[in-house]
């Protein structure tokens with residue numbers, strides 16, 4: 364199945380079209396949504412904007428609150444302002460500042476969501492389906508005694524969501540019954556962001572920031588886990604999850620050194636490098652480069668799969684890419700079934716030729 368499940372609608376006027384497609388009864392109900400943000404170095408992560416885009420599709424009468432939390436050393440106010448200028452439909456930004464929230468530990472953040480939910484009585488709590496969101500939201504759902512719906516790719520109406528199952532081979536429509544809050548993680552690539560609706564920070568109205576009192580955070584539970592450290596790859600290349608071009612390699616690359624060819628190709632094309640699980644397991648690349656069911660979900664404008672067989676678990680992570688190019692020496696490789704363009708041949712001949720012919724990327 365190669366259905367493009369991405370919702371073509373985006374912020375504001377486009378999402379208003381989405382409101383109209385909701386049934387009248389649901390659109391009359393008041394909805395209040397708490398979106399859990401992620402930020403790094405004083406900047407809101409793109410995936411949080413995708414979560415906000417999803418929240419904007421829930422209904423006409425939806426007041427959207429964004430939760431921005433972290434330690435006192437972080438510039439939470441600037442994250443709040445940035446969020447508000449990107450998404451002027453945000454009704455309020457809830458800022459929670461505590462050293463207990465310095466690290467993305469599920470124990471602390473789930474307690475925070477519980478606290479915010481007890482105070483705000485939101486009808487919906489949403490987060491992006493990132494490692495953080497997938498870690499935190501189910502725990503918060505357990506604390507609230509509701510069942511979360513994960514990896515949503517489409518909002519049907521305020522309580523009905525579509526999510527992939529069986530490694531993306533089928534879509535399941537799930538509806539919340541009763542009046543419990545809906546706790547949902549959304550797949551970022553399914554809710555694109557249209558930045559044309561963003562407003563200039565300087566000219567935008569004052570960002571409505573409310574401080575959330577976190578003195579009641581349950582230390583007994585939070586102290587059960589300790590942050591040991593974080594190892595992240597420093598790279599000039601775009602982030603794999605949001606890159607417009609992704610060059611992915613498989614086991615056929617045979618070594619870490621050979622993966623450098625893909626890095627050169629990615630640099631020439633302004634893209635990110637991804638990999639199959641087989642390439643990760645073989646130690647050619649770190650596991651944060653894995654694309655697929657148990658890796659990252661990507662949907663770039665161009666996905667180039669090199670020496671990748673096209674196993675179902677890999678396809679689950681990239682089949683929504685706009686244009687797929689496959690290079691494989693086996694003309695019967697399953698990857699060709701989802702490829703828009705296929706090159707049957709030896710990657711060790713094709714890649715050097717491509718590198719030679721492609722112009723250097725303009726700075």
Ligand SMILES: Cc1cc2nc3c(=O)[nH]c(=O)nc-3n(C[C@H](O)[C@H](O)[C@H](O)COP(=O)(O)OP(=O)(O)OC[C@H]3O[C@@H](n4cnc5c(N)ncnc54)[C@H](O)[C@@H]3O)c2cc1C
Nearest residue numbers: 613614615639640641655656657658670672676677692710
């Ligand atoms: C529960 C579970 C979860 C999984 N999650 C993921 C996941 O998230 N992501 C993922 O990728 N996989 C995942 N897998 C593994 C998946 O099933 C495949 O094993 C894996 O994707 C295969 O990787 P590959 O295509 O690199 O290797 P292979 O299957 O070995 O394919 C290599 C391909 O390279 C081609 N080739 C060989 N030499 C050359 C050459 N010189 N030039 C051109 N082509 C060449 C071959 O024809 C072949 O098609 C998961 C598996 C399980 C069971």
